[in-house]
Amino acid sequence: MMQQESLVEYGARRVIITITAIFCALLEIVDTTIVNVALNDMRGNLGATMSEIGWVVTAYAIGNVIIIPMTSWLAQQFGRRNYFAVSIVMFTISSFLCGNASTLWELILFRFIQGVGGGALLVTSQTIITESYPLEKRGMAQAIYGMGVIIGPTLGPPLGGYIVDNYAWPYIFYINIPIGVIATLLTLQFVRSPKFAEKKAANEIDWWGIGFLAMAVGALQYVLERGQEDDWFNDSTVTVLTVMSVLGFFFFVWRELMYKNPIVELRVLKNGNLRIGTVLSFIMGFGLYGSTFIIPLYTQGIMGWTATQSGMLMIPAALMTAFMMPIIGKMLEKGVPQQYLIAVGMISFFVYSFWGYKIITPDTGEDAFFWMLIVRGVGMGMLFIPITALALSSLKGVQIGQGAAFTGMARQLGGSFGIALITTFVSRRNDLHRTDLVSKLDVNNPEVMNRVHQVQNSFIHKGMDPQTALQSAYQSLEYTITRQQTVLSYMDVFLYLGVMFLIFTPLVLLVKRNKAQGKLDASAMH
Incomplete structure (x- = not known):
């Protein structure tokens, strides 16, 4: 326990560490969505087709998903502060190179490197924030981190739209540079590394585990991002990569459970709360990214809005979430059970989706979206912190980082699955x-x-x-x-997304109270 308590910070130091970590999480998440509105300009500029330019998004996501499960291990290997600082530097330099790229494949390569740097920022910043606060203030710590994670995807499109409309697309990468420089200096000055066990020698490192993991999640991410466009299993590349992904996961799990120094500690999933939290993070990612993806498609494609207008539409919902976060953090500190809050969040998300299903037509007015999106903001606020708090509630020390990696990866993969399934579903329903x-x-x-x-x-x-x-x-x-036909398909998406959240609500309420409140089951203590 001593090792964990020693990382708790107080006063101005804690404020600075929290701000640094949130800025890094924001950098990484804004960059996931800011590119979407600039793809058209990039395509014209670099002479690429629509499916080629999609790789700018795919490469980043693949880099992200490969590195996230390894972050806990890398932080132990190199020291958390050094690893965090190197990730920020890597992210910042590759942002500069992305802005300077003169060919499409250069841009895709630098986006992949940026994704590898960025994946570390998300999970490590969560661990740093969690460990800087004493146990009784963990709910508030998650609330502060959650503000960054929920507002990030929403800030991306309006910010990207504004930059593209008023400047040029390279500037969406250049704005990362000053923030990256400041974050690096603050990290080196203030963030402390926990005392980990001895580093592994090169011959003890789980190279096979790294290989299988990269193969499994890299191939899966490609299949999800490109499947619909390439007609799924009628395309030989998609079929081969699906088989590779399945085999990769099989051998990866087998290797991690057998090897004495695994790159990803799968045994931490013996913790029941973490298992449930990981599943719920996946569903939340599905809803969060899925709904953020469908609304701009609808407003720009059907209603003919500009990128900036579409982005601005999402701002009130993000502000509502930000407003909810500290309130929910306080409720958790007062002992309101996490599963009740999650259930209310899921029902709110259902209400939002059903509302969307009812109001969208080929010419719905802008005002019609306001309250519906406010309900989404409330729902997202009530899902994010309680899910994270539930997942990490009974983990100690090094397990916190390992647990955060699972929930982070589940959220990213949930988003990728969501977008892939929605695009496929829309095209099938269209026909x-x-x-x-x-x-x-x-x-x-x-x-x-x-x-x-x-x-x-x-x-x-x-x-x-x-x-x-x-x-x-x-x-x-x-x-x-x-x-x-397109509007009818989007209505179906809203309806089914809502029903999915409604179906999972009773499952959340089945979580036993005593476990959720942080009693450690014996199997998790190892």
Whole structure:
């Protein structure tokens, strides 16, 4: 216990460490989403196709997911402060190189390196914050960290939109540089490393474990990001990588359980709370990234909004979450059971999704989104901290970092699964709704023909000849059908996302109270 208590900080030191850690978490998360609104400009600038430019997002995610499970081990190997500082430097330098990239493949390589640096920032900053606060203030510590994690994905698009509209895309990378420099200096000055066991010699390092892990999660991330675009298992690359991913996971788990110095300590998952927390983090990532992904698609694709307008829409929800965080931190400190808060959060998320399902049409007004997104902000606030607090509640010392790595990886993978499933689902539902809508358009139906003639006449009044006007009338009808089928698909996404959260609510309430409150089951003590 002494080793853990020794890292607790007080006064100004704790404030500085907390701010440094949050800035680093924000850097990493804003960079996950800030790029999305700049892809079009990058594509034009670097002469890339739409599917090639997608790699700018994919490469970063792959770097992220590979490194996150290893962070706890790397921090032990090199000392947490040094590892954290090196990660910030790596992230900052690769940000500069991304902005300077002159070809697409250069940009993709530097984004991968940036993802490797960034993955460490997320989990290590969570561990640093958790260990800087005494046990009774852990809920508040998670609340402070959670503000960064929830606001980050929302800040990305409006910030990216503003920079792209007013400057040029390289600046979305350059803004990381001053923050990175300050964070590095503060880390070296203030962050302390716990006393870990002896470092492993090079011949004791779990190289096979590292290899299997990189193969498993790297291949999985590729399959999830590219599957829909490449038509899933009809594409040989996707099929081969799926098999590689499955084999990679199998051999990775086998290796970690057998080897005496594993790169990822899977045994920490014997802790029941951490297992539940990891599953819930996955679901939360699914909802958080899935819903952040679908709304800009809808507002920009169907409603014709600019990137900045779409980004601004999400700000009130993020502010609501930020407002909720300290309140929930206080509730946890007062002993409100985490599972009750999580259940309320899940129900709020269901309400938000069902609301979205009810209000979206091909021309919903901007005002209609406000309260619906506020409910989302409340739900996310009530999910994030209680889930993290539940997952880490009965872990001690070195296990905190290992546990944080599992929940962090689950959240990232949940987001990737969410986006992959949603894109596939939307494209399948599009075909279904199209068939359904077209079947109702019978040329013998007088109402349908009336509508076509009305539109044709309005085009004739604008000076078109009758034949061209008829063509244009049919084109306009086609455009209406496309919009309608897409909106129906998005409605389905909202409905099913909500139902998923509703289904998991009773499971949360089954978590036993005494375990959640931090009693350590004997199996976790090793």
